[in-house]
Amino acid sequence: MTDTIDLLEAVGKDAxxxxxxxxxxxxxxxQAQGSAVLVAAAASGDRSVLAAEFGAQHNLTPQITQMPAHEEEPAQEEPLEAPIPAEKS
Structure with a gap:
């Protein structure tokens, strides 16, 4: 696998x-003695065939964790009533 990664890195560096x-x-x-899987992926243009070589596993996330969390809204406080100042005459 290290050779495959090294080859992919070299390909990425060559514009x-x-x-x-x-x-x-x-x-x-x-010619660079790449693995059979890497050569097959390059020939077919299908990168999914590399998954077995790298040991990739599907990472399925439950839908519940994809939703935003529901936060409780803070209770609204009643404004304090200030005493009405007495009028000066």
Whole structure:
């Protein structure tokens, strides 16, 4: 797996490979002795085949944790009534 990551890093650093056709990418990875899974992913353009090599697992989050938390609104306090000042005559 380390070799696969190193190869992916090298591909990412090479700007000439950014828009390379899938066949060219697969050929270059074969020459660099990339794993069969990596070469197959490059040839097919399907990155999901790498999941098994990296040991990726689906991370399904329960829907309840995707909703915002409900916070109670603070109780509104009644304004204090101030005594009405006596009028001076």
């Amino acid at each position: 000439s490979l950014r828009h390379a056709p899938a066949e060219e990418m697969a050929r270059r990875l074969e």
